[in-house]
Amino acid sequence: MRSIVSIASTTVGEAIRRKVLLVILLIGLLFMIIAPGLGVLSARSELTVLKSMMLGIIQLTSAVIAIVLTVYMIPNEIERRTIYTILSKPVQRWQFLVGKYLGAVLALGLMMALMTVVLLAVFLYMQQDIHQAIDIAKAPALYFVQMSLLAGVAIFFSTFVSPLVNFFLAGGIYLLGSLFAPFFKTMEDNGHSPVMVKKVASFVNVIIPNFAMFNTQNPIINPNQTIGSESGYYIQAAIYGAIYIGILLVAGILIFDRREV
Amino acid sequence: MAAAIETKKLTKSYKSRSLGKINVVDNLDLTVEEGEIFGFLGPNGAGKTTTIKMLLGIIYPTAGEGYVLGREIGDMEVHKVISYLPERPYYYEHMTGLELLKFYGSLFGISDRDKFQMLLEKVNLHRDMSKTISQYSKGMQQRIGLAQSLLNDPKLLFLDEPTGGLDPIAHREIRDLILGFREEGRTVFISSHELSEVELICDRVAIINKGLIEKQGKLTDLLKGGRIEITVEGVSEAFLNDMKMHDGIVRAVPEGWLVDVPEDADPNSVIDAIRGEKGRVISIVPRKKRLEDLFVEAVSVKPFTQKAPAPAGDAK
Numbered sequence: 001m002r003s004i005v006s007i008a009s010t011t012v013g014e015a016i017r018r019k020v021l022l023v024i025l026l027i028g029l030l031f032m033i034i035a036p037g038l039g040v041l042s043a044r045s046e047l048t049v050l051k052s053m054m055l056g057i058i059q060l061t062s063a064v065i066a067i068v069l070t071v072y073m074i075p076n077e078i079e080r081r082t083i084y085t086i087l088s089k090p091v092q093r094w095q096f097l098v099g100k101y102l103g104a105v106l107a108l109g110l111m112m113a114l115m116t117v118v119l120l121a122v123f124l125y126m127q128q129d130i131h132q133a134i135d136i137a138k139a140p141a142l143y144f145v146q147m148s149l150l151a152g153v154a155i156f157f158s159t160f161v162s163p164l165v166n167f168f169l170a171g172g173i174y175l176l177g178s179l180f181a182p183f184f185k186t187m188e189d190n191g192h193s194p195v196m197v198k199k200v201a202s203f204v205n206v207i208i209p210n211f212a213m214f215n216t217q218n219p220i221i222n223p224n225q226t227i228g229s230e231s232g233y234y235i236q237a238a239i240y241g242a243i244y245i246g247i248l249l250v251a252g253i254l255i256f257d258r259r260e261v
Numbered sequence: 262m263a264a265a266i267e268t269k270k271l272t273k274s275y276k277s278r279s280l281g282k283i284n285v286v287d288n289l290d291l292t293v294e295e296g297e298i299f300g301f302l303g304p305n306g307a308g309k310t311t312t313i314k315m316l317l318g319i320i321y322p323t324a325g326e327g328y329v330l331g332r333e334i335g336d337m338e339v340h341k342v343i344s345y346l347p348e349r350p351y352y353y354e355h356m357t358g359l360e361l362l363k364f365y366g367s368l369f370g371i372s373d374r375d376k377f378q379m380l381l382e383k384v385n386l387h388r389d390m391s392k393t394i395s396q397y398s399k400g401m402q403q404r405i406g407l408a409q410s411l412l413n414d415p416k417l418l419f420l421d422e423p424t425g426g427l428d429p430i431a432h433r434e435i436r437d438l439i440l441g442f443r444e445e446g447r448t449v450f451i452s453s454h455e456l457s458e459v460e461l462i463c464d465r466v467a468i469i470n471k472g473l474i475e476k477q478g479k480l481t482d483l484l485k486g487g488r489i490e491i492t493v494e495g496v497s498e499a500f501l502n503d504m505k506m507h508d509g510i511v512r513a514v515p516e517g518w519l520v521d522v523p524e525d526a527d528p529n530s531v532i533d534a535i536r537g538e539k540g541r542v543i544s545i546v547p548r549k550k551r552l553e554d555l556f557v558e559a560v561s562v563k564p565f566t567q568k569a570p571a572p573a574g575d576a577k
Contacts (some may be wrong), residue, residue, distance in 0.1 A: 006367040085345060090341070
């Protein structure tokens, strides 16, 4: 456990100093700050557009950070030979991989927390409504689970593919899981779908994580849409994410354990 | 004396699309005794780093056996008492020297600040412990690398090209540290092609080429076979023929004749014979066999079929 904590904290230290991540974060924060000014350009309610834009920026920025942060994590350690000085100590490969993953998630969490603080500050400045501000801040909490899952996908692939391939693979799976998961679900549930289509849809639904599950903008942006039990839904989504992350880490460990580094 | 490292027919193969199966390390039989400094030599791509990685359990052998401090390679218990300094290592640049030792120490469960301080003093970095690694020179990075490799008070150190790319001052500092390890009773396994360095510090060496051990043994045994060059004039043809018959090499030089005899030949009797001929000795130059000669001899291009694995512990 001590080794995992040490590797994780070192990973956080490295991640928060990576210029490329800081630039992405800075761009995201900049867009969040200017977002209220862009809201007036929309025909819809200014408040709805503001919420939608701010959450969209957090989600997009976090997704890019999650992928960029994790795709290079293991390959960089191998290329720079830091992995050798660590694995020659009494550190198991699974401890190394879990430590790196937890470090990535912690760094991601810190960056997302900063964006959430800016979101709250901008929202309070614009609306002066603390209840609405707290309500909107729930979305980044669920995004954090979503991004942890995305980091899990990227770290799984980083055990056997190059960073560039991983970038497109993880990014592609995120897009598929975010945009098409409901579509595949509908195909699977549709009684009129051919059996083969149902099977394919069911397979895709199982293999590709359902990232759409963590997108709660609609009820937050449109208060008329409600979730039956909000806390129940949040817990269910968090458990789903945790199980998926666990599976990805175990699969990654099994591959990494036999990999020649 | 027990063996710190022992390998029996240790082999690592890779498959290449163009070349098929390649044995990067081929039936390696190696024995390193406890308390010695062992030089593992070979040209680039000979299989040195692959061997070290197998011994550390970082990569897996294709065939054969290997034991480190009496335990099978890959045994995590061994990792508590060994250490490794890779070639041209990179350390987390945002860390200070002290933070780096704290990080590596934490992997062993060591958090003793006095120990970190003592190690920094040992490698002469105590005045620079608050500087970040990015501010360290190459030599300083190598010294902090040695400090991290001493955190667990290792019985066996693997050093991969420890003086590669360093200036002469840094060379000397690292060499002195390594010699100090032997005095402390540690076993040191050095992979290098800095032959002069190895000649100065190693007790035994093995030369590996294309995955095969070409020479292995005590440096003093391997470097036997030096020559003595005697330049003479006024000697007869019969004398020169006699020299040739006794493993001498004779060739004409502007001053007369150069008679090259093995170092174990008695130079006094050769000189007496020259005087008996009424000849004159112009110069006597002993030419010791150098590790470089041995290395070139061992790694000179040979077809693969000529090679056979060397018996463990024997000087060829």
